[in-house]
Amino acid sequence: MSNDPSSIRSRPPGGYPPRHDGAQRPFRPRPKREREAGEALWLYGLHTVESALKNPRRKALRLLATRNAVQRLAERFEGGVLPLVAEEASPYVLDRLLGSEAVHQGCALEVEPLRVLTAVDLVGARLVLALDQITDPHNVGAILRSATAFAVDAVLTTTRHSAAESGVLAKSASGALDLQPVTTVRNLGDTLEALKAEGFQIVGLDSEGPTPLDAAPLKAPVCLVLGAEGKGLRQRTREICDVLARLDMPGAIKSLNVSNAAALSLYVVRKTIDS
Numbered sequence: 660m661s662n663d664p665s666s667i668r669s670r671p672p673g674g675y676p677p678r679h680d681g682a683q684r685p686f687r688p689r690p691k692r693e694r695e696a697g698e699a700l701w702l703y704g705l706h707t708v709e710s711a712l713k714n715p716r717r718k719a720l721r722l723l724a725t726r727n728a729v730q731r732l733a734e735r736f737e738g739g740v741l742p743l744v745a746e747e748a749s750p751y752v753l754d755r756l757l758g759s760e761a762v763h764q765g766c767a768l769e770v771e772p773l774r775v776l777t778a779v780d781l782v783g784a785r786l787v788l789a790l791d792q793i794t795d796p797h798n799v800g801a802i803l804r805s806a807t808a809f810a811v812d813a814v815l816t817t818t819r820h821s822a823a824e825s826g827v828l829a830k831s832a833s834g835a836l837d838l839q840p841v842t843t844v845r846n847l848g849d850t851l852e853a854l855k856a857e858g859f860q861i862v863g864l865d866s867e868g869p870t871p872l873d874a875a876p877l878k879a880p881v882c883l884v885l886g887a888e889g890k891g892l893r894q895r896t897r898e899i900c901d902v903l904a905r906l907d908m909p910g911a912i913k914s915l916n917v918s919n920a921a922a923l924s925l926y927v928v929r930k931t932i933d934s
Contacts (some may be wrong), residue, residue, distance in 0.1 A: 674795030699771055701756065702836075703763035706760065709735050710834035711768055712742055717837055720768040723748035723756070743768075772824050773836075775843050784812035785879040790934060791847055791889040791896050792820040793917060800831025801918035802885070802888045807835040808822040809925040814841045815850060818885075834859065848895045854882050855899065863892050863900035864924050866914050872927050879932040883924060888917050 685739040699720055702711050709732060711717050724732065724745045728741040745766075748756075753763050782789060788811045793799055807815050821843075822828055829836045846848040853863050863884045880890065884900065886892035897903060906915065906923055915923065 669912045685730050694805035699769050700824065701767050701769050701826050703753070703757055703761055703762045703826050704830045704833075705731055705766060706834045707829045707832070707836070708732065708766050708768045711770055711829075712736075713912070714773075714837035718771040719743050720770055720771065722746065722771075723753060723767045725750060725753075725765035726933065728897055732766060732794065732839070750831045761826065769897040773909055781813055781854070785881070785932065786811050786817065786882070786925075787854065787882040788912065788921070789815040789847060789884045790817070790821060791884055791892055792817055792890075793885065794820060794822055794826055795888060795917075796822040796828035796836045796917065797821075797831045798888065798918045800828045800836070801831040802831075802921045803828075803835040803841070804920070805922040805925055807839045808922075809929045810918065814839055815847065815882075816841065816843050817847050818843050818845045823831045848893075848899060851882065851884070851896065855901070860902065862904060862921060862928070863897060863901045864906070865892055865897070865903045866905055868903035870895050870902060870904045871907050872924055874929070875904045875931075877928060877931045878904070881928055881932055883916055883928055885921055885924075 678773055702708060708722070711801065712719055712722075712732075719742070722741070722743045722745045724747070726747065728747045729741070731746075736742070743747065748767075750765060753765065753767055754761070757763050757767060786809075788802070788806050789797065790802065793816075795803070799816070803814060818823070820886050824836070832839075855861055859880045859882045860878055862872075862875065862885065864872065864886070871872075884892060884896060886896070892900075906927075908918060914920075
């Protein structure tokens with residue numbers, strides 16, 4: 660399958676790109692509304708689309724891209740061949756589909772949501788990160804990027820009151836959404852209890868924690884728990900934790916944005932358990 664710009668599916672006489680099933684139908688962006696669970700979603704941005712196309716766990720449905728974006732994407736695949744034929748789309752069409760604020764870099768990929776992992780997937784893990792109702796997709800995306808950088812075995816999020824998989828989250832993760840194993844749990848407290856029973860040390864990051872994180876006696880396997888923006892860890896979560904630790908800040912500001920705190924705390928935990 661060639662991805663030379665001359666082989667891209669071009670616009671039919673009516674001016675609309677064809678569907679992947681061959682039908683010559685006008686392309687109409689979906690109206691902006693909340694995506695339902697399990698419904699296909701659009702990812703965008705060169706790095707995000709590349710990671711999704713290379714992820715064997717991800718089912719890609721449709722790729723819309725400008726000719727320049729197709730060339731740039733093809734360079735990132737062996738032999739310059741994309742696994743999905745691109746449909747030519749102008750920046751205007753992509754803006755209408757994704758919203759003018761989306762930095763799509765000329766490409767958008769429609770995909771099915773990733774399969775939710777199970778507890779079986781955590782067997783043998785040394786470092787797990789749990790997010791206690793963190794709702795901002797930009798923060799969650801940045802956290803996934805840090806989790807990937809520090810070789811976190813899995814990230815746990817909650818079914819309710821957490822950021823759902825979305826184009827915004829994927830773009831903020833810069834490809835990490837399709838590199839980092841993520842699973843959604845119905846009850847975080849019960850899951851933490853189960854991990855503790857399997858030998859995990861549950862470490863909660865708390866600005867009022869009695870122990871500095873870099874001085875805490877950490878030993879793998881560890882589950883590091885981060886609380887929601889502003890609210891921090893919920894009461895039950897705090898009670899389950901074996902260690903409540905803080906990050907000491909020497910400056911006038913004593914707390915960090917949760918995504919920055921995640922990066923710093925993961926560095927400390929990874930360095931400690933690997934030493």
